[in-house]
Amino acid sequence: MSMEADGRLKDVRLPDSTACRLSSFRSHSLSLEAPRIALIGNYPPRRCGIATFTGDVHEKLTRFHPEVSVDLYALEDPDRPLKYPPIAGTISRADPQSYLQAAQRINRSAVDVVWLQHEYGIFGGTYGDMVCDFVDMLAAPLILTPHTVLADPDPKQRAILEHLIARSSRIMVMSAYSRDLLAESYGAPHELLDIVHHGAPYRPFGRQAEFKARLGLSDRNVLMTFGLLSPGKGLELVIEALPEIVRQHPRTIYRIVGATHPHLLASEGEAYREKLLLLAEELGVSGHIEWDARFLDTDELLDQLEACDIYLTPYLNLQQSTSGTLSYAVALGKAVIATPYLHARELLTDGVGCLVEPDSASAIMHTVCHLLDNPEELQSLQRRAYERGRETIWPRFADKTVKVIESAIAHRKETATSDATHPGLSGVFAMCDSVGILQHATGIVPERAHGYCLDDNARALMLMNVTNGLSRDDRMRRSLTFASFLQDAWNEETNHFRNFMGFDRCWAEAQGSDDSNGRALRALGHTLRHSTDPGLRRWAKRLYDTALPLTMTLDCPRATAFAMLGAVDTLHILPDHGASYDLLSEGASFLHRLLDVSRRPDWAWFETVLGYDNPRLSEALIEAGLILENKDFIEAGVESLLWISKQQVSENGWFSPVGSDSFSKPYRHLPFDQQPLEALAAIEAAKSGYAATANSSWLDHANKAWSWFFGANDRGVSLADLTTGRCRDGINPRGANENCGAESILAFQLSYYAMAAMPEER
8 A cells, every 4th residue: 555646645534634733623523414324134025023124124214214324234044045125235144254344344334323133043153143243343333122132041142142232332122021131131231221112004093894895804703813934823722712712703713824934934844834724624613714824015914904803922932022913913903812921911011902821722712702792892902902002103113213323323522622721630640659650440540459560650651751731840759750660670680671560569470571661661762852851861771771682582563663662762862872773773674574474455564463552563664764764664664554544544534443352353453442542652653654754644644543532433432531631441332431541541641742742734
């Protein structure tokens, strides 16, 4: 990848942005006038309940809320391919690559929300676990609709649903039972759960006579069940009840409407239907049953339902939390007789329908006969059902789902800062004691249990080098605390720095990670260049020279890059420092070789994976090239920085850093969890990009990364507090991580001073 012919970095440039200083910072605002969603699930012409529901959602949103744009992605079964109407795309349910491609397409389309229909059987893998990797790749907020919530799942089923819950910004369920079960058994936060009952059609009340006549059923008592035929629907119970019903009411007919479920048809053919036919024949009621073994379109189905007097759902599975057929029957004002499965118990309360003992043909018979014996009571029951159905008709359903969509969308508020508004330091010092700065916090409260680390104290020393929020004495006092931590971290026995120290002031290891050692060298070089105190600069020079040989043991690209940046700072003060010059030359050659080995046409990067602090690799290579006057290093650094910068800008134009979920995943990156350290790295690397190219688009990119702290991000959440100088620990799929650890606070603080030092556009 290279720069455009005119020298602009068009791939990473904010539209209409000319800001390059804090004084003109302005974050993005989002208009919600025309939200766009990606809707994912089975879809017609597939024949199943999920497909019907997804099709209804698509059609009703388009009809009743045309301001909402819907991109439909249908799950495709390669064993039963279908021809779909024009939609945004399909996902081959058993193909991981298809999920990846769909996620990339959805992310590129810059939708505001993804709405996922979940059922264990519709996705690929064990219990459909391919859906987990799929949602991990999605940047937009996720609305989850779980159509099955198991009270007693096996560990794999539980893990899948808990993973989806953790990735969801909103969870839409269709029953109070599902809501409560998700909260109590699966740990779903109550505030994310929305009940929107299954939608249903609107038709006028009381037109049985008209539609009976159309079907040649005038003067008949019409019982009905519709839906895909399969065991568990309890139809044999109604057939067993028919002899006595017919004896008391000879004009009664039971209509069974619906094709056999495709999965059952594939495995057993019509064996179940044939079993029911044989039962009816044995009981002598074949003449009182009408079979319509078709999958009907909605209008024809509703016409047939309108001809019904009593609708029956004698399900054997009492855990069924959603039944579209039940919702339809209630909305059309049918007298419903149902076993007490979950959805029926909720929808048929207050005399809206009749609940009967499960697995009891006798209970069905007595209830049907009672209603047929009492026409006024039958009509009153139908009227109550119709009134309840006004709450679930499609216009109301569409209104409620739009509210769920709006609540999931990231609302980005316009925010401004100025040069005069530097972050306060109270949040920094609240994390500090006489030893140094503590690593972690719960909320804003420091966590002593995790102690201290070299990384954070090195950053804290760098902050003291540049902050303008302290008096000279206060700055020196704080600087000495952090410098003392670095000094104590040096282990003369191993000739390396240690990293982790417990709250008891005991070191947890003899030698810290390569990265922590590289960061320590960087902080020492930074102190040598930027500290205002001569004594502290002399100390930094001595410890830097002492520790510099450890770089011979480093083989980690980031550790090398951190050490190189320390050498860059040192050479700005001491241009004849030979050891720093050698480190820079060897490190740049190492990074350049890595880039050559790992690159491929779509992957201009140093490694096959992306980790943390990614732009530091490019920054170090560019800075080395500038000092060494090596054109190859500069070009390779700029090329790789262009590539990583493009990966970290969303299609909407805001900064979207590589998330920590990406670690160890070759040739791909995931959007979460996003961390403040990445914004700091992007800002400081952009400064190097500008130094190498004089291209103002790098200044724009830095401004994007700075704006990320204030809500110009994938969740529209503000992370930073200018008053205290605190910063939350990043962005997860649900929004902000409320903890304010040292790394995040220091990344925000250092980002401010990096932006303040950004050069004016040439």
